[in-house]
Amino acid sequence: EAQVTQNPRYLITVTGKKLTVTCSQNMNHEYMSWYRQDPGLGLRQIYYSMNVEVTDKGDVPEGYKVSRKEKRNFPLILESPSPNQTSLYFCASSSTTEATEAFFGQGTRLTVV
Amino acid sequence: EDQVTQSPEALRLQEGESSSLNCSYTVSGLRGLFWYRQDPGKGPEFLFTLYSAGEEKEKERLKATLTKKESFLHITAPKPEDSATYLCAVPSTDSWGKLQFGAGTQVVVTP
Numbered sequence: 218e219a220q221v222t223q224n225p226r227y228l229i230t231v232t233g234k235k236l237t238v239t240c241s242q243n244m245n246h247e248y249m250s251w252y253r254q255d256p257g258l259g260l261r262q263i264y265y266s267m268n269v270e271v272t273d274k275g276d277v278p279e280g281y282k283v284s285r286k287e288k289r290n291f292p293l294i295l296e297s298p299s300p301n302q303t304s305l306y307f308c309a310s311s312s313t314t315e316a317t318e319a320f321f322g323q324g325t326r327l328t329v330v
Numbered sequence: 331e332d333q334v335t336q337s338p339e340a341l342r343l344q345e346g347e348s349s350s351l352n353c354s355y356t357v358s359g360l361r362g363l364f365w366y367r368q369d370p371g372k373g374p375e376f377l378f379t380l381y382s383a384g385e386e387k388e389k390e391r392l393k394a395t396l397t398k399k400e401s402f403l404h405i406t407a408p409k410p411e412d413s414a415t416y417l418c419a420v421p422s423t424d425s426w427g428k429l430q431f432g433a434g435t436q437v438v439v440t441p
Contacts, residue, residue, distance in 0.1 A: 318376050
């Protein structure tokens with residue numbers, strides 16, 4: 218089954234404790250992206266990657282890091298999480314280098330206390 | 331600055347009561363407009379891509395149309411299972427990979 222898998226689905230952590238949210242897709246997609254979704258603000262893009270070793274900033278990259286060492290995985294790293302990073306996070310992938318017809322993961326609900 | 335604005339923010343419909351959602355955009359050189367559906371607690375699900383003014387796409391009770399400045403998602407004779415948040419998005423002017431999403435329209439269809 219074609220899917221984008223995020224882990225964990227839920228996470229509660231403390232301020233400053235480094236964490237990684239994993240994202241993996243099994244469709245051999247070139248394009249992957251991370252978003253955060255907050256009430257009243259909608260989906261905002263954090264980072265995207267058009268291919269292996271190619272990443273670029275979205276609209277809200279501050280406080281986040283990503284890496285794309287292999288095509289299927291695109292982890293999101295929070296080096297020093299803060300409460301304002303409490304949000305619902307989505308990973309997405311697409312079969313082209315353009316961001317069309319994206320498949321989204323089920324989301325990771327992160328709470329930073 | 332690229333902007334995507336959706337209206338209304340929320341829409342409550344009776345089953346069978348047709349309506350339209352609006353997505354207006356201010357990107358220059360539109361390279362596609364996408365519609366997604368999102369159910370509570372789930373990731374968005376792709377519905378349509380529109381590329382040029384005058385283009386229309388249909389799927390069951392949904393029809394998306396595109397003009398030079400906006401797109402409409404028409405819901406014809408909706409059913410309760412059409413209840414969801416509908417999102418539109420466009421690629422940014424400066425990069426294909428950068429997507430701008432609207433805030434969404436939350437649709438509730440009551441029996």
